[in-house]
Amino acid sequence: MANALVEAKHVKKYFKTPAGLLHAVDDVSFQIAPGETLGVVGESGCGKSTLGRTILRLLEATEGEVLYNGENILNYSKKEMKKVHLNMQMIFQDPFTSLNPRLSISSIIAEPIKVCGTLKSNREIQEKVRQLMDVCGLPDRYVNTYPHELDGGRRQRVGLARALAVDPKFIVCDEPVSALDVSIQAQILNLLMDLQEQHGLSYMFITHDLCVVRHISTNIMVMYMGKVVEYAPKDELFRHQAHPYTRALLSAIPTTDLSRRDRERHPLTGEVANPINPAPGCRFAPRCPYACDKCKEPQELREVAPGHYAACVLCQS
Numbered sequence: 001m002a003n004a005l006v007e008a009k010h011v012k013k014y015f016k017t018p019a020g021l022l023h024a025v026d027d028v029s030f031q032i033a034p035g036e037t038l039g040v041v042g043e044s045g046c047g048k049s050t051l052g053r054t055i056l057r058l059l060e061a062t063e064g065e066v067l068y069n070g071e072n073i074l075n076y077s078k079k080e081m082k083k084v085h086l087n088m089q090m091i092f093q094d095p096f097t098s099l100n101p102r103l104s105i106s107s108i109i110a111e112p113i114k115v116c117g118t119l120k121s122n123r124e125i126q127e128k129v130r131q132l133m134d135v136c137g138l139p140d141r142y143v144n145t146y147p148h149e150l151d152g153g154r155r156q157r158v159g160l161a162r163a164l165a166v167d168p169k170f171i172v173c174d175e176p177v178s179a180l181d182v183s184i185q186a187q188i189l190n191l192l193m194d195l196q197e198q199h200g201l202s203y204m205f206i207t208h209d210l211c212v213v214r215h216i217s218t219n220i221m222v223m224y225m226g227k228v229v230e231y232a233p234k235d236e237l238f239r240h241q242a243h244p245y246t247r248a249l250l251s252a253i254p255t256t257d258l259s260r261r262d263r264e265r266h267p268l269t270g271e272v273a274n275p276i277n278p279a280p281g282c283r284f285a286p287r288c289p290y291a292c293d294k295c296k297e298p299q300e301l302r303e304v305a306p307g308h309y310a311a312c313v314l315c316q317s
Contacts, residue, residue, distance in 0.1 A: 103146070
């Protein structure tokens with residue numbers, strides 16, 4: 001993709017433990033174009049959030065490259081990264097613990113502007129804060145309130161306003177609606193999509209909710225134990241799942257459609273493999289009903305349809 005805004009190349013993030021190296025993110029590559037959303041899905045513990053933090057260098061990568069506008073930011077100094085973070089921001093999962101309880105809402109939103117020095121005068125900063133609050137659906141009466149005085153939906157709007165404060169081009173959304181009620185989820189998702197359309201934003205949207213990722217994503221990447229097992233455009237993935245793990249995830253989506261109550265299910269059995277010093281083969285094999293001897297060999301992503309990739313021996317010709 002020649003016009004990729006953000007590109008990851010063979011990114012790895014390992015953590016040292018007494019038992020060995022924990023492979024949280026293992027050889028992940030992807031591209032995100034301007035104005036597009038990459039949905040990243042998988043079970044809890046699959047490495048989604050670690051990947052998002054590594055892309056922004058909140059965690060330092062073990063290996064690989066992260067390119068922003070073609071430049072590898074993993075080689076940048078702290079001073080250079082400060083400039084990069086003007087264009088790359090993050091919305092955290094917990095809308096309460098991610099906000100400083102000692103600061104008012106206006107101070108929380110103003111903080112990144114002051115830290116990055118994008119505006120100098122206090123009057124300009126306050127005007128920007130009120131503009132952001134209006135854009136994110138926060139009335140002026142909340143200017144001097146504190147996070148504990150707001151509900152979850154409004155706290156998440158504060159987190160969104162803070163991320164937008166320095167006019168970024170790319171935002172990592174780390175399960176931004178998972179802690180919210182369904183009606184509030186819809187409001188935040190629609191707000192994210194409206195802002196994307198208005199400002200041409202690019203998102204990495206991390207979630208375990210496939211209904212949510214279908215609503216907002218351009219492309220979807222499925223992760224299992226630090227590895228990418230499938231990658232495809234949204235409509236293609238929901239129409240045809242090439243990897244058994246993806247089929248199992250989609251079959252677990254609840255539905256109110258009575259005509260689909262007899263749809264085929266793909267329940268998962270078996271034990272999750274150990275992420276510490278894992279064997280070189282497919283990490284899903286212990287839970288896969290189609291596992292065979294070939295699964296003990298390293299699995300690479302293969303194109304099974306235009307733009308659709310899967311890492312499974314079932315996809316090999």
